[in-house]
Amino acid sequence: MTAAARPKLGIFKFASCDGCQLTLLDCEDELLPVADRVEIADFREASSAVLDGPYDLALVEGSITTPGDAERIQAIRANARHLVTIGACATAGGIQALRNFADVREYTRVVYARPEYIRTVATSTAIGDHVPVDFELRGCPIQKGQLLEVITAFLGHRTPNVPTESVCVECKRRGTVCVLVARGTPCLGPVTQAGCGALCPSFDRGCYGCFGPQDSPNAPSLRGKLLELGMDPPAVHRIYRTFNANAPSFRAAAGATDVPAGGGP
Amino acid sequence: MTATPPTAIAPSGELLSVGSRHTLERSDFPRFLAALGTAGYRVVGPIVRDGAIVYGEIHQESDLPIGWTDRQEAGTYRLERRNDDALFGYAVGPQSWKKYLFPSRERLWTAHRTDGSFRVDAEPTDGPAFVFLGVRACELAAIAIQDRVFRSGGDPGYAARRARTLRVAVQCGVAGGTCFCASMGTGPAVGGDHDLALTELLGEGRHRFLVEVGSPAGASVLHSVPLRPASAPDLGAAGAVVARTSASMGRSMDLHQIRDLLVETPEHPRWASVAERCLSCANCTMACPTCFCHSTEEVPDLTGEHVERWRRWDSCFHSAFTELHGSPVRKSTPSRYRQWMTHKLATWYDQFDRSGCVGCGRCITWCPVGIDLTEEVAAIRAMPGVRTAAGGTGG
Numbered sequence: 001m002t003a004a005a006r007p008k009l010g011i012f013k014f015a016s017c018d019g020c021q022l023t024l025l026d027c028e029d030e031l032l033p034v035a036d037r038v039e040i041a042d043f044r045e046a047s048s049a050v051l052d053g054p055y056d057l058a059l060v061e062g063s064i065t066t067p068g069d070a071e072r073i074q075a076i077r078a079n080a081r082h083l084v085t086i087g088a089c090a091t092a093g094g095i096q097a098l099r100n101f102a103d104v105r106e107y108t109r110v111v112y113a114r115p116e117y118i119r120t121v122a123t124s125t126a127i128g129d130h131v132p133v134d135f136e137l138r139g140c141p142i143q144k145g146q147l148l149e150v151i152t153a154f155l156g157h158r159t160p161n162v163p164t165e166s167v168c169v170e171c172k173r174r175g176t177v178c179v180l181v182a183r184g185t186p187c188l189g190p191v192t193q194a195g196c197g198a199l200c201p202s203f204d205r206g207c208y209g210c211f212g213p214q215d216s217p218n219a220p221s222l223r224g225k226l227l228e229l230g231m232d233p234p235a236v237h238r239i240y241r242t243f244n245a246n247a248p249s250f251r252a253a254a255g256a257t258d259v260p261a262g263g264g265p
Numbered sequence: 266m267t268a269t270p271p272t273a274i275a276p277s278g279e280l281l282s283v284g285s286r287h288t289l290e291r292s293d294f295p296r297f298l299a300a301l302g303t304a305g306y307r308v309v310g311p312i313v314r315d316g317a318i319v320y321g322e323i324h325q326e327s328d329l330p331i332g333w334t335d336r337q338e339a340g341t342y343r344l345e346r347r348n349d350d351a352l353f354g355y356a357v358g359p360q361s362w363k364k365y366l367f368p369s370r371e372r373l374w375t376a377h378r379t380d381g382s383f384r385v386d387a388e389p390t391d392g393p394a395f396v397f398l399g400v401r402a403c404e405l406a407a408i409a410i411q412d413r414v415f416r417s418g419g420d421p422g423y424a425a426r427r428a429r430t431l432r433v434a435v436q437c438g439v440a441g442g443t444c445f446c447a448s449m450g451t452g453p454a455v456g457g458d459h460d461l462a463l464t465e466l467l468g469e470g471r472h473r474f475l476v477e478v479g480s481p482a483g484a485s486v487l488h489s490v491p492l493r494p495a496s497a498p499d500l501g502a503a504g505a506v507v508a509r510t511s512a513s514m515g516r517s518m519d520l521h522q523i524r525d526l527l528v529e530t531p532e533h534p535r536w537a538s539v540a541e542r543c544l545s546c547a548n549c550t551m552a553c554p555t556c557f558c559h560s561t562e563e564v565p566d567l568t569g570e571h572v573e574r575w576r577r578w579d580s581c582f583h584s585a586f587t588e589l590h591g592s593p594v595r596k597s598t599p600s601r602y603r604q605w606m607t608h609k610l611a612t613w614y615d616q617f618d619r620s621g622c623v624g625c626g627r628c629i630t631w632c633p634v635g636i637d638l639t640e641e642v643a644a645i646r647a648m649p650g651v652r653t654a655a656g657g658t659g660g
Contacts, residue, residue, distance in 0.1 A: 033567040152567055161562055165547060165583045168633075172551030173369035173578055177315040177359055180633050182342045190546035190633050204315065215584050216545040216598055225340070225634050 007056035007155065010042040012076050014062025014069050015096055015124060019141040020087035021061050027144050034148070037155055053079035057154050063089040063124045065096060070121070070130060077131035082154055085127045086147065088140035088243040092212055095140075097124040097246035124246070135160055140210040140243035143195050164215035166190055167207050170198035179206055186226050188239060191217035191253070212244040219253030281484035284477070287492035288499050289463075291472035294352070295326050297490050301396045304486045306431060309365065310398030311355070316344055318358040320365075323398060330355060337441040337515070337626065340635025350472065353399055353465050356441025357625050361554035362397050362404055366426050367411060373422070373561065373574045390425035400434045402452030403444075403623040405459055407554035408432070413617055414557045431482055434459040436507050438467075442515035443626030445639055449518060451623045453510040459483070464503035475503040516626060516639045519646065523620075526646060527611035531603065535644045540599035542634050547580035549628035549636075550605065555621050558586065581605050606638055 011021050021043070027034065034040075041055060058080035064070050077083055085091050093100065099107060100123045108115040127133055137150055137160075146162055153160035163169075167189035171178060179185040179201050187206030189198070193214040200207050213219075219240070226236050233255070240254040281287075289297060301308050312321040313330045323329065334347045335355045347354050376385045400408070408427075415423035437444075437453040446452030455462040460483030464475040475495055478484045550556040560579040565572040579586050582601050584593040595601045613621035622638070629637045 030567065037567055148567070152565060155567070156565065156569060161564075163583075164585055165580070166545070168546040168548045169551060169578070169580065169583075172548065175319065175360060175364065175369075177317040177319060178342075178548065178631055178633070181340060181631055182316040182344075182359070184341070187633075190544040190548070214545075216582075218542075218544045218598065221542050221544055221634055 006037065006039040008041040008053070009038040009151070010053065010055035010058045010076075010080065011040075011044075012042070012058060012060045013044070014060065014073065014090065014127070015065040016062030016087065016089040016094060018061070020090075020139070021059070023086075023142050023144050023147055024059075027148060030144075030148055034151060038151070055080045056082065057151070058083045060085050060090050060127050061087055063093045063096060063126060064121075064130055065099075065124045066120050068119070073127060073130050082134045083127075083131065084135045084137060084150055084154070085133050086137045086142050088138065088210065088212060089124075090127045091136045091138055091247075092244045092250075093124040093126050093246035095243050095245070098241060099124055100246055101241070126246070135162075137162065138193055138211040139195050143197070146195055163194055165194050166214045167192045167194050167196070167198050167201070167211070170194045170196070171201050174198060174202065176202045179204060180225070180229075184229050186229050186231050186239065188222070190214075191219050191222050191249070208242060209240065209250065210243055212247045213249040217249045217253075219249055223253065223255075281478050281487050281492075283480060283484065286478075286495040286500065287476045287487075288495050289474040289476050289490065289492055291474070293491045294474070297487075298323065298326055300486050300489050301398075301431075301433075303489070305394060306396040306486075307393045308396045308398055310396075310433075311353070311358070313344065317342060318344070318355050319360045320358070320362065326352070329353075334439060335441060337443050337630045338635070339443060339629050339637045340632055342630050349467055351438065351465055351467055353435045353463070354438055356437065356439055356444055357401055357404065357627065359552055359627065359631055361552070361625075361627070362400065362408060363411060363554055363557075365395055365397070366408065366423055366430070367415060367557065367559075367578075369578045371422060371576045373576055375574075376572045378570045388422065390422050392426060392429070394429035394431070395426075396431045396433055398433045400432050400459065401437055401446075401625075402434065402455045403446040403449075403625040404554055405432065405434060405455065406446075406449075406451035406623040407625070409458060410555045410617065410619070410621065410623070411557055431460045431486070432479075433483075434462040434479070436462060436464040436503065437510045438465050438506050440510045440513045440515060441626055441630070443629040443637075444514050444624065445516040445518050445626060446624035447511045447514045447517070448520065449620065449622060449624030454507045455479075461486075464506055466499060466502045466506065468502055473499070475499055516629070516637070518622070518624065518639045518642060520620070523642065524611040524614045526649060527607045527642075530645055530649070531607075533645050533648070535641060535648070536599040536603045538644075539602050539636060539641055540597070542636055543582075543598050543602050544632075544634060545582050545598050545601065546633065547582040548631050548633060550580040550582060551578060552627040552631040553609075554625060554627065555609075555623060556580070560586065581608070606641065610638070610642065 088094050104122050108118045150160045180187040185206045188209040189207035192207050192209045193211040195211045237254045240250045244250050308323040310323045311318045311330050318330050329352045332347050332350045334345050336343045372388050374387050376383050434455040436455050459479040462477040466473050558579050559576050561576045563572050581604050587593040587595040609621040
C-alpha cells in the first residue's frame with residue numbers, strides 16, 4: 001500500500017456516548033502512524049473536514065434507535081468496503097437497549113415535555129441486525145490496543161487477532177487472584193469476553209460484563225454460583241441488564257424476572 | 266552460575282554433602298534468606314496478596330505468610346490465621362512456578378524488513394537467577410513435567426530460566442481440602458529433584474527446620490548458614506509431619522486402570538453432565554501447574570516493517586484453540602472438557618509416560634463452580650459399563 005493511495009477511514013456515530021470513537025484519539029502515540037497509513041475521511045470528533053466516500057474501512061459506533069438511523073446505516077454500508085462495529089452499542093444495542101424490555105412510549109412521556117416531537121423506534125438494536133458487518137469489536141468502551149489491531153489487520157488484509165476467551169484468562173495471565181473464589185465476590189468474568197485486561201478484578205471488584213458474552217458462555221451454571229454467593233434473583237437479573245443487555249446469551253441469562261415498570265437497573 | 270566448591274562446609278564444620286540433613290533454628294532463618302541473596306539469587310516465594318498466598322519477591326522474612334494458612338474447598342479459598350507463627354503453614358495457592366519458567370506472555374523473536382529481505386532477531390535468554398522458596402513436592406513433579414515438555418522440546422528461553430533456578434522445597438505441613446498428591450504418588454514427601462528441602466518443625470516449643478541438601482548448588486548456598494547435625498528426634502519429627510499431612514489429604518484419586526477407563530468412555534453421559542456445570546472459562550488450565558498449552562501470534566506494527574512473535578498461555582477450553590481450517594474441531598463444551606481430562610489423566614501416559622496430574626487440587630479450588638476431577642473420575646468409574654467397543658477419545 002503506497003502513500004499515494006492511502007485507504008480511506010470513515011468513523012460514524014449512531015446512538016452512543018462517543019466514548020468508543022474517542023478511543024482512537026486516546027491512541028496518542030500511535031495516532032500519527034495511523035494518520036500516516038490511512039486517510040481519515042470522516043471523523044467529526046477530531047475534525048470538521050469531511051471527505052466523501054467510498055470508504056475502505058468504516059468504523060461504526062452506536063446502535064440503531066430511530067427510523068432515520070435505520071436508513072443512514074444502509075447508506076454507510078453501501079459506501080464502505082469493510083464495515084467494523086466498535087463498542088457495545090454498535091455490537092449489542094448498548095445500555096439503551098433496556099428499552100427493548102420496556103415501553104418506550106411511556107419512557108418518552110416521562111422524560112420529554114413534548115413527547116410528540118420524539119421520533120424513535122421501540123428497540124435499540126445492533127448494527128449487525130441491519131446490515132452485514134465484517135467484524136465486531138467489543139467493549140464499553142473498546143480497548144485501544146484492540147482497535148489498533150483491527151485497523152492494522154484491515155490494512156494488512158488479515159483477520160484481526162481478537163481473542164474470544166473469558167476474562168478469567170486475563171486475570172490468570174496477569175496473576176490477579178480470583179475475586180469470586182477467594183473473596184466470594186459476584187463476578188461475570190467467566191461468561192464475559194476478554195479484552196479489557198481484567199480491569200475490575202485487578203481492583204478487587206467483580207467483572208460487569210462490559211465486553212459481552214465470551215465464545216461459550218454458560219450463564220445458567222454461573223447463575224447457580226451467583227445465587228449461592230448471596231445475590232437474589234432480581235440482582236442476578238440486573239447484573240446482566242447493563243451495556244450488553246441485548247446480547248442474546250446475556251438477554252437469556254437475565255431470565256424471566258422482569259424489571260418493574262419504570263425501574264431501571 | 267554459582268561455583269560449587271568440592272566439599273561444602275557449614276560454619277559448624279559440618280560437611281554439606283548431598284543427602285546430608287541438618288537443623289536450622291527459626292531464629293537463624295533470616296541468615297538463610299540472606300545467604301540466598303549473597304549467592305546472587307533473586308528469591309521468589311509465598312507472599313500474601315489480594316486475599317491469597319501467591320508467589321512474589323521475598324526481600325525479608327516478614328514478606329513470608331507468617332502465621333497464615335488457607336482453607337480450600339471446591340470453588341472456594343479463604344485465608345485464615347493459624348494459632349502459631351509457621352512460615353510455610355499453608356497448602357498451595359492459585360499460582361504456580363510456571364509463571365516464572367513459562368511466563369503467561371513472552372516475546373519469542375522480532376523480525377524487521379530489510380532491503381528486499383528480512384532479519385530475525387532471537388529474544389535474549391538472559392535474566393535473573395531465581396530461588397524458588399517453598400516449592401512443594403507436587404510442584405517439583407509439575408516442574409519435572411514442564412521440563413519434559415519445554416526443555417526436552419528445545420525451548421531456549423525455558424531451558425535458560427530453568428538452568429538458573431535453585432529450588433528450595435518445603436515438605437507440606439498441612440494438606441489442603443482439595444489436595445490429593447498422596448494418591449497421585451507425587452507427595453507430600455519431597456523425593457529428590459530439589460536443591461534443598463526444608464521441613465518446618467513446630468513441636469516441643471521449638472520452631473526449627475530440618476534442611477536436606479539435594480544438590481551441590483544447594484549445598485553451596487549454606488556456607489554461611491548456622492546449621493547443626495540433625496538429631497534423631499528432629500528426623501523423626503520431620504517424618505511425622507509428612508505422615509500426618511499424607512493422612513489428611515482432602516481428596517483422593519483412584520488411579521486403577523485410569524488410562525483405559527477414560528480412553529474407553531468417550532460417550533459416557535457424565536461428559537454432558539459436567540459440561541452443564543463447566544463455564545468453559547479455562548480457570549482450571551490456567552491454574553494447573555502442568556498445563557502447557559499456548560498460542561503463538563505475530564504482532565505487526567502499523568508500518569508493516571516490524572513484527573514480533575509472542576507466545577501466550579492458551580487453553581483447550583477455548584473453541585478458537587481447536588480451530589483447524591477455519592473451524593473448531595471441538596465445538597462443544599463436553600468435547601473440550603473430555604479432551605482436557607482425558608489428556609491430563611489418560612493419554613498423557615502415552616505421550617509422556619506418566620499422568621499429567623500431580624494432585625495439587627488447584628483446578629478444583631479455582632473452578633468458580635467447583636468442578637472436581639476426582640469426583641468426575643469416580644462418577645465415570647461407578648458406571649464403567651458405558652464404554653464403546655472401538656475405544657479412542659473421539660472428536
